[in-house]
Amino acid sequence: MGVEKQDEVKMKKTVFLGALTVAGLAAGLASAGTLDDVKARGKLNCGVTTGVPGFAEPDANGVWQGFDVAVCRAVAAAVLGDNMAVEFVPTTGKTRFTALASGEIDLLARNTTWTMSRDVDLKFEFVGVNYYDGQGFMVPASLGVSSAAELDGATVCIKTGTTTELNLADFFRANGISYEPVPIETGSEAAQLFLAGSCDVYTTDRSALAAQRANFPSPDDYVVLPDVISKEPLGPLVRHGDNDWGDIARWTLNALITAEELGVTSDNIAEMAAGTNNPEINRLLGSEGTLGEMLGLDAEWAKRAIMSGGNYGEVFESNIGTATNIGLSRGLNAQWKDGGLIYSPPFR
Structure with a gap:
């Protein structure tokens, strides 16, 4: 390879690496900005539907309730220590993506299907599936x-x-x-x-x-x-580039799922948070390890998220389960151990 050709290759490599660096810095700034904005604002701006019974709608007192609403409240509890520190922004099928892309909302938690074009072309990041539908x-x-x-x-x-x-x-x-x-x-x-x-x-x-x-x-x-x-895998999403913020939303949802798998409930969480003989429960609830620190949060972030409305199963049953007037069975939304698709990576 001639000297000129070598120089050209070196220059292209430098430009490519430089572009990656700029992209990485931009992503880092975006993610840091979202978390910092939420903390400075003192509340989470969360996009929801304009109203679907059991999933997201205000009650007679104007307080938002529902299966999707519980995701917003769990994230607020994890980040701000207050599950009521949420500004709910009703969105339609047409307005939801504009609201997220523009920064009007920090998180979109409504019946939104995870598709390739939304993930890739619209530049959003789905942080998980909280309801498998069709x-x-x-x-x-x-x-x-x-x-x-x-x-x-x-x-x-x-x-x-x-x-x-x-x-x-x-x-x-x-x-x-x-x-x-x-x-x-x-x-x-x-x-x-x-x-x-x-x-x-x-x-x-x-x-x-x-x-x-x-x-x-x-x-x-x-x-x-x-x-x-x-196939309609429904789940919460954030903007591309919000890597740290996406991690917080993703692992908050995973905390609710893992809590159900491990038998951590709103009734026994205070006792279990003091320490158990199960290392994963201890890591989840913060009595061991530094998982909270990895997210830029304190040790009890997941404990607060779970206490917000219970584990995944409790949230499901209290809002849309067979004992409610919605009357949905778990089906595909049962835990993986019970033949469903609900599954979280390990807390390790």
């Missing part, structure tokens, strides 16, 4: 259909700007049938139009269908069809 269809029982394949020519209420919209088009095309879309932006709008008869079918994630149906005046008049036409 798209389904709800119809009036009086329609007399037992399968979505029988819906040729139906009018369908569909949220715009969602994977649901794309899945619907794919399903009807693959089955050689047609439909007339009725575009809507929020779940409450869809429920109103569906109940008013403005559309024959309402399609979205099956969990959301069950939640909306439970709040109908006459739930038995409506049927969620057995068809599941997609």
Whole structure:
């Protein structure tokens, strides 16, 4: 290789490494900025839905409750020591990504499907899956259909700007049938139009269908069809480049999952935090090791997150489980030991 060629290679290598350094510095600044901003602000800005029963909606006193809301509160407890230090920002399918990308919110915790394009092209980072779902269809029982394949020519209420919209088009095309879309932006709008008869079918994630149906005046008049036409891994997400912040959100969710696996509950956590003969429980709750320090938090960050609303199983059962009016069974969202997909990397 000639001297000029060698110099050219060296120059390209220098430019490449320099670019990596700049990118790394930018990512570091972004991540440090988010955590610092949350601490300085004294509250977490968390994006949620505009309202899905059991998952995210304000109660009669205006206090946000629900399965997804619990993720926001757990992160606030871990970082700020106060699970009520959260500003909830309702977002639609269209506005949620703009709110996150612009910095209006620090974390998006609503029924958002993890896809490649959202992860890569939109520059977001999903920190885990808190609910494994699939798209389904709800119809009036009086329609007399037992399968979505029988819906040729139906009018369908569909949220715009969602994977649901794309899945619907794919399903009807693959089955050689047609439909007339009725575009809507929020779940409450869809429920109103569906109940008013403005559309024959309402399609979205099956969990959301069950939640909306439970709040109908006459739930038995409506049927969620057995068809599941997609994979919908739903989970919280942050912006790309927020590596440290992403770690905090990811491991807070993992703490809730691991707590259930290890039998740490809201009832026994105070006793277990004093120390046990299980090293992983001790590392999780901060009586051993330096896992909190690795995140830039104190030793009891995970203990606070778990105390916020309980472990993953407690959060599930109290908000959307079989004892609630939502009535969802664990199914795919059971722990891996019980045949489900809920699984956390080890706390080590």
